[in-house]
Amino acid sequence: MPFSDQQLELDGCRTHYRRGGRSSSDAAPLVFLHGASGAPVVLPFMERLAERFDVIVPDHPGYGQSEEPEWLENIHDVAYFYLDFLAALKLERAVIVGSSMGGWIALEMAVRNTARIGSLVLVSPAGVAAKGAEPADIFLLAPEDMTRKLFHEQKFADERLAMPVTPESIDLALKNRHTTARLAWEPRLHDPFLPKWLHRIDVPVAIVWGEDDQILPVGIAHELKRLMPKAQLNIFERCGHLPQVEKEAEFCDLVVRFACS
Amino acid sequence: MQLVLFHLMPYADLDLAAGRKNGTVWVTLPNRNFDPEKGHRLYNRYLDELEYGEELGFDVVAVNEHHQTAYGLMPSPIVTASALARRTKRARIAILGSALPLRSHPLMVAEEHAMIDVISGGRLITGFVRGIGAEYHTFGVNPTFSHDRFHEAHDLIVRAWTEPGPFSFQGHHYRVQYVNLWPRPYQKPHPPIWIPSQGSKETIDWASHPDRRYTYLQTFSPVKVVHRYLKQYRDTCQAYGYGCEDRQLGWAVPVYVGASDESARREAKEHFEAFSNVYVRMPIEMLLPPGYTSRESLKNVMKAKAQMFGEVTIEQAIELGLFVCGSAETVTKAFEGYWREMRFGNLLVMCQFGTLPADLTRANMERFARGVLPRLKALN
Numbered sequence: 313m314p315f316s317d318q319q320l321e322l323d324g325c326r327t328h329y330r331r332g333g334r335s336s337s338d339a340a341p342l343v344f345l346h347g348a349s350g351a352p353v354v355l356p357f358m359e360r361l362a363e364r365f366d367v368i369v370p371d372h373p374g375y376g377q378s379e380e381p382e383w384l385e386n387i388h389d390v391a392y393f394y395l396d397f398l399a400a401l402k403l404e405r406a407v408i409v410g411s412s413m414g415g416w417i418a419l420e421m422a423v424r425n426t427a428r429i430g431s432l433v434l435v436s437p438a439g440v441a442a443k444g445a446e447p448a449d450i451f452l453l454a455p456e457d458m459t460r461k462l463f464h465e466q467k468f469a470d471e472r473l474a475m476p477v478t479p480e481s482i483d484l485a486l487k488n489r490h491t492t493a494r495l496a497w498e499p500r501l502h503d504p505f506l507p508k509w510l511h512r513i514d515v516p517v518a519i520v521w522g523e524d525d526q527i528l529p530v531g532i533a534h535e536l537k538r539l540m541p542k543a544q545l546n547i548f549e550r551c552g553h554l555p556q557v558e559k560e561a562e563f564c565d566l567v568v569r570f571a572c573s
Numbered sequence: 574m575q576l577v578l579f580h581l582m583p584y585a586d587l588d589l590a591a592g593r594k595n596g597t598v599w600v601t602l603p604n605r606n607f608d609p610e611k612g613h614r615l616y617n618r619y620l621d622e623l624e625y626g627e628e629l630g631f632d633v634v635a636v637n638e639h640h641q642t643a644y645g646l647m648p649s650p651i652v653t654a655s656a657l658a659r660r661t662k663r664a665r666i667a668i669l670g671s672a673l674p675l676r677s678h679p680l681m682v683a684e685e686h687a688m689i690d691v692i693s694g695g696r697l698i699t700g701f702v703r704g705i706g707a708e709y710h711t712f713g714v715n716p717t718f719s720h721d722r723f724h725e726a727h728d729l730i731v732r733a734w735t736e737p738g739p740f741s742f743q744g745h746h747y748r749v750q751y752v753n754l755w756p757r758p759y760q761k762p763h764p765p766i767w768i769p770s771q772g773s774k775e776t777i778d779w780a781s782h783p784d785r786r787y788t789y790l791q792t793f794s795p796v797k798v799v800h801r802y803l804k805q806y807r808d809t810c811q812a813y814g815y816g817c818e819d820r821q822l823g824w825a826v827p828v829y830v831g832a833s834d835e836s837a838r839r840e841a842k843e844h845f846e847a848f849s850n851v852y853v854r855m856p857i858e859m860l861l862p863p864g865y866t867s868r869e870s871l872k873n874v875m876k877a878k879a880q881m882f883g884e885v886t887i888e889q890a891i892e893l894g895l896f897v898c899g900s901a902e903t904v905t906k907a908f909e910g911y912w913r914e915m916r917f918g919n920l921l922v923m924c925q926f927g928t929l930p931a932d933l934t935r936a937n938m939e940r941f942a943r944g945v946l947p948r949l950k951a952l953n
Contacts, residue, residue, distance in 0.1 A: 451710070486868045490864055493716060497863075
């Protein structure tokens with residue numbers, strides 16, 4: 313089933329999401345939480361996951377086609393919002409797949425309440441700091457440098473850079489960037505209090521990381537594994553910050569194997 | 574007109590090649606490029622220049638705040654203003670300004686400004702700014718809360734200066750159980766407040782509001798832009814239902830007065846171009862972090878990017894009115910003309926800029942004081 317655009321009014325925020333794939337009656341729900349640059353289009357990995365799951369891809373409050381609510385001040389606000397979102401859509405045992413900022417949101421949700429969460433797949437998540445693994449300064453990088461740093465294989469960067477720039481795409485990029493700054497400027501891309509409560513996460517966790525991640529270095533993956541010893545750690549070689557793009561097939565296989573086992 | 578001698582106190586001994594190679598002298602230029610012994614000589618030279626300004630007849634001497642940059646060596650204008658408070662006797666001292674959102678506690682700003690006002694016997698002019706975009710990178714303060722923090726800090730400071738303490742202040746960003754300022758400011762109800770800006774509707778609407786009527790300063794902008802924003806301020810006052818007084822408007826601009834137009838340009842050229850092409854430069858991501866300006870303004874800057882971020886020669890700068898340079902006669906005529914068009918009650922001249930050395934700075938100040946200042950003071 314192709315993806316359809318849907319909207320939901322929740323916590324005073326008109327929220328846009330895409331939903332596609334197997335019907336909710338015979339497949340587990342999978343919520344993909346996007347990273348700092350949003351989820352403006354349906355990507356191949358979403359289509360592939362939709363062969364096995366009921367896939368839901370929301371635009372976070374303050375991103376994409378969702379509204380910018382006044383209450384949006386920090387990452388905790390987003391976590392509570394998504395706990396409401398799972399309830400509003402009556403999702404049960406949802407697989408939460410979060411990339412980068414989205415992975416951070418997934419962690420903040422799961423330390424609060426896992427009643428509607430079946431498992432977590434954290435794809436190079438922000439949220440936790442590690443000594444000797446300084447994130448890139450995403451707010452100071454020029455746009456082209458930023459795109460190049462996202463990928464190990466530069467053909468992916470070339471493709472992105474070749475996409476036409478429109479007034480609409482500029483507006484979206486500025487909106488997403490604004491919200492990312494609001495949530496992650498300081499403390500930079502992490503919550504110093506989060507490690508204290510990671511033990512509360514009582515569902516299976518898979519950590520996925522690209523070995524050559526130049527945005528959030530792979531050292532953070534090892535710190536996260538240290539903090540969550542029961543988590544399954546998967547490191548892709550010759551891969552940057554977006555394994556779901558650069559290693560699409562392997563990534564989707566991993567999600568299916570992990571979430572369905 | 575009130576004449577203000579304004580100083581940025583740049584690191585004039587900068588290795589310009591290092592600054593150019595780094596792309597900016599802000600945020601990321603390694604501080605091994607700062608030599609404390611040279612810094613010692615510069616600070617004392619610059620303070621001498623400001624003190625000399627009083628002797629030469631300037632009404633006000635002014636300092637400002639910038640962080641982690643060779644552009645200006647005053648992370649705390651409190652320090653330089655304090656030194657001036659003791660060494661000057663007549664001139665007013667302007668802090669233009671304290672970067673409120675960058676300070677973790679606005680009460681500290683209220684206290685420090687009140688101290689200088691009391692020590693100087695009421696000679697302080699207070700200025701409030703948000704700090705420039707680069708400083709949100711260096712300080713880690715979230716730029717998307719910049720406006721909120723500015724307004725709340727301002728409210729707390731003015732209340733601390735004017736309302737009997739102790740009282741409690743419970744804001745969104747700042748919370749204090751006991752606001753009870755010792756010392757209270759010398760001036761009643763408080764020192765005059767000036768608002769330096771690069772020009773924004775939000776700032777003009779706020780500063781010109783009848784409850785505030787703060788003096789608005791347009792800083793380092795092409796004269797067309799100065800004209801536009803000062804007019805906008807006057808129009809906004811009119812819309813609020815009152816007439817703008819000239820003292821509510823100011824313009825801050827670098828100036829060089831030479832023996833002739835030709836020698837002025839020759840003497841100032843390399844030093845001004847170091848200022849405009851090395852000290853001022855930074856990438857747009859550094860200048861305008863998210864939330865520092867509205868997204869509409871950000872888009873306008875992105876459109877004008879090529880123009881703004883290109884090299885500026887002294888000739889272009891003079892043509893644009895970014896820089897006023899020439900013989901005393903030329904400079905006087907230029908300012909008289911601008912004054913007739915804009916009626917700004919305050920002119921802030923920066924007599925040192927970029928790498929301009931001590932001897933040329935002094936000669937510039939003296940020629941300005943002798944040949945320009947008396948005629949401008951008389952404008953009313």
